[in-house]
Amino acid sequence: MLRVSLYRYNPEVDDEPYMQDIEFDTGGKDLMVLDVLEMIKGDDPSLAFRRSCREGVCGSDGLNINGKNGLACITPLSEVVKKGALVVRPLPGLPVVRDLVVDMTLFYQQYEKVQPYLINNTPPPAIERLQSPEEREKLDGLYECILCACCSTSCPSFWWNPDRFIGPAGLLQAYRFLADSRDTATDERLARLDDPFSVFRCHGIQNCVAVCPKGLNPTRAIGHIRNMLLQRAT
Amino acid sequence: MVTSVTSLGRSGLYDWLLQRVSAVVLLAWFVCIGGTILGAPELTFVYWKSVFSGTAMRIFTLLALVSLFAHAWVGMWSVVTDYLTERMMGPRAVVLRLTVQVVCVIVLFSYVVWGVQILWGN
Ligand code: SF4
Secondary structure (H helix, E strand, O other), rough: EEEEEEEEEEEOOOOOOOEEEEEEOOOOOEEHHHHHHHHHHHHHHOOOOOOOOOOOOOOOOOEEOOOOEEEHHHHHHHHHOOOOOEEEEEEOOEEEEEEEEEEEHHHHHHHHHOOOOOOOOOOOOOOHHHHHHHHHHHOOOOOOOOOOOOHHHHHHHHHHOOOOOOHHHHHHHHHHOOOOOOOOOHHHHHHHOOOOOOOOOOOOOOOOHHHOOOOOOOHHHHHHHHHHHHHHHH | OOOOOOOOOOOOOHHHHHHHHHHHHHHHHHHHHHHHHHHOOOOHHHHHHHEEEEEEHHHHHHHHHHHHHOOOHHHHHHHHHHOHHHHHHHOOOOHHHHHHHHHHHHHHHHHHHHHHHHHHHH
């Protein structure tokens, strides 16, 4: 038997959030956390959480599972359950819409700030802008991000300043475009980042690295941005 | 771009660099003082005074004091803008934040002046 504890909050009826305890029979199987949630929802359709692809590609079901952020669909019980208990809460630091669903507006606003698209106003070539294999290689470890928000919502600096610190996810994408040989706005991009909050609230805590379900390293990307700023200014 | 008028250098990079450089200066100074204390035949007032009577040591110590000022200001400014914010405590945060910032600057400035007095006093 698995003791499941779920964060519940329905602002229309509850005065405040509470933890709901449920005894759950796994049937001896090593289920994914998402499977458990789905089965519980089968009995209690009022439980709200996001999900879509159920295989770690869409990034919708980022949750705080036994204290650590991760994607419920690719987190097996055997990896997280300790002493027969599973505690599931919404991603920390963002406003809760209902139960395990958070309002991601702040997260997306930071993403928007880094202008996550190629900027190149030179006349486009007939077919496409080419890159050498070496130039393309620089984007590895950056383009794979699925914007699940597990990293940014595990970062204390993002908890305190989600409106001013871009956060690991946004900064990883900032570097993805700074590193792209086809982008010509490097200087403008860097100029927009050189304030005391956007990049420099990162104190190298590295929670982002510890939780990223895609194995990406936002701290390293932030270090690259810092070096680019340093080169440009000294 | 998030602007701020109370950070030391107004630029994230400048503050960051200053904090790194000042940290190195402080480390070097403490190693130097540690060595002086450990290497002393006997730790007397006369010996201590002679250590700080050299111009090089005075310059180094003043540099360490100024570094302390910069280092602590950048650090305290970060702490204050993390925790004493409108997001954490509502509109009254700005008063508290500014007060703490001013107190910090006064204390740090006093340390520097006091240090100069000690170094160049009799
Ligand atoms: S960097 Fe990793 S944890 Fe952060 S949003 Fe992208 S995939 Fe999720």
